[in-house]
Amino acid sequence: MEQSSNAPAQCDRRALPGLDPQVYAKWRASELGAITERIERRLMLELIGDVTGKRLLEVGCGDGALAVELAKRGAEVTGVDASERMIAAARERAREAGVPLALHLGPAEALPFKAEDFDMVVAQTILCFVADGSPAFGEIARVLKPGGRLVIGELGRWSSWAAERRVRAWLGSPLWQRGHFRTPGELKRLAEQAGLVPGPVHGAVYYPRIGIAARWMDPIDGVLGRVTKIGAAFLAISAEKPAVHA
Numbered sequence: 529m530e531q532s533s534n535a536p537a538q539c540d541r542r543a544l545p546g547l548d549p550q551v552y553a554k555w556r557a558s559e560l561g562a563i564t565e566r567i568e569r570r571l572m573l574e575l576i577g578d579v580t581g582k583r584l585l586e587v588g589c590g591d592g593a594l595a596v597e598l599a600k601r602g603a604e605v606t607g608v609d610a611s612e613r614m615i616a617a618a619r620e621r622a623r624e625a626g627v628p629l630a631l632h633l634g635p636a637e638a639l640p641f642k643a644e645d646f647d648m649v650v651a652q653t654i655l656c657f658v659a660d661g662s663p664a665f666g667e668i669a670r671v672l673k674p675g676g677r678l679v680i681g682e683l684g685r686w687s688s689w690a691a692e693r694r695v696r697a698w699l700g701s702p703l704w705q706r707g708h709f710r711t712p713g714e715l716k717r718l719a720e721q722a723g724l725v726p727g728p729v730h731g732a733v734y735y736p737r738i739g740i741a742a743r744w745m746d747p748i749d750g751v752l753g754r755v756t757k758i759g760a761a762f763l764a765i766s767a768e769k770p771a772v773h774a
C-alpha cells in the first residue's frame with residue numbers, strides 16, 4: 529500500500545467510529561442493504577458509462593466493491609481511502625477477484641496524486657462524513673484531466689433516511705454525529721466552485737429504511753427517480769472538467 533508521508537496522522541483524524549469492513553459486509557448481507565446497494569450501483573454505473581481503458585480514481589473507495597467492479601469493466605483503477613482497514617479489505621477483494629487495484633491511504637482533502645492524472649474520478653457516500661466538501665472537490669478537480677469527469681453519489685437531505693440518522697445523532701450515535709446530508713443544489717454548487725460543469729442531479733432510494741418497503745418499492749424506484757429528487761436518500765451527479773482550448 530502506498531501512502532503520502534503524513535497520511536496516517538491525517539487519516540487518524542478522519543477514522544469513522546463504528547464503520548468498518550465488517551459493518552459493511554453485514555449491511556450488504558441484509559435484504560435492505562442488498563436492494564439499496566444494487567439500486568445505488570445501477571445509478572452510479574449508468575452515470576459512469578464505459579470505462580474501458582480509462583485511468584480512474586475512486587476517492588473514499590472503502591472496501592473496494594465499486595472499484596473492483598470498475599476494474600472488471602476494463603478501467604485502470606486507483607483507490608484512495610482514509611481508513612487502513614478499508615484499504616486492507618479492498619486489497620483482499622481485488623485479490624479474490626483477480627483484478628489489479630492501486631491502493632493508497634490518504635485523505636480526500638490532500639490527494640496523493642499529481643495534477644491531471646485521471647480520466648475519471650468517482651466517489652460514493654464519502655462527503656456524507658466530510659463537513660466542508662470544498663477542499664475535497666478542489667482536489668478532485670485538480671487530479672482530473674481536462675475533459676475528464678467526476679461522478680459522485682451522496683446522501684440526500686430531504687429523505688426519511690436522513691431524518692432518522694439525524695435522530696440517531698441526537699441520541700448519541702458517534703457515526704451520525706459526523707453525518708452530513710446534501711441537497712441537489714449544494715452538490716451542484718460544490719462542483720461549480722471547483723471549476724467543474726455539473727449535469728443534472730439524479731435521485732434514488734425513495735423507500736423508508738425497512739427491508740419490506742425496499743422490496744415493495746424496488747420496481748418503481750427508477751420511475752420515481754425520473755420524477756423528483758424529493759425523498760431520495762441517494763443523489764448522484766456527473767460533473768465535467770472543461771477541456772482546455774488553444
Ligand SMILES: C[S@@+](CC[C@H](N)C(=O)[O-])C[C@H]1O[C@@H](n2cnc3c(N)ncnc32)[C@H](O)[C@@H]1O
Pocket residue numbers: 542544587588589590591593594608609610611614634635636637651652653654657658
Ligand atoms: C460510507 S463509506 C463508503 C465506501 C465506498 N465508497 C462505498 O460506497 O462502498 C465512506 C468511506 O469514506 C472514507 N472516508 C471518509 N472521510 C474520508 C476522507 N476525508 N478522505 C478519504 N476517505 C474518507 C471512509 O474511510 C469510508 O471508507
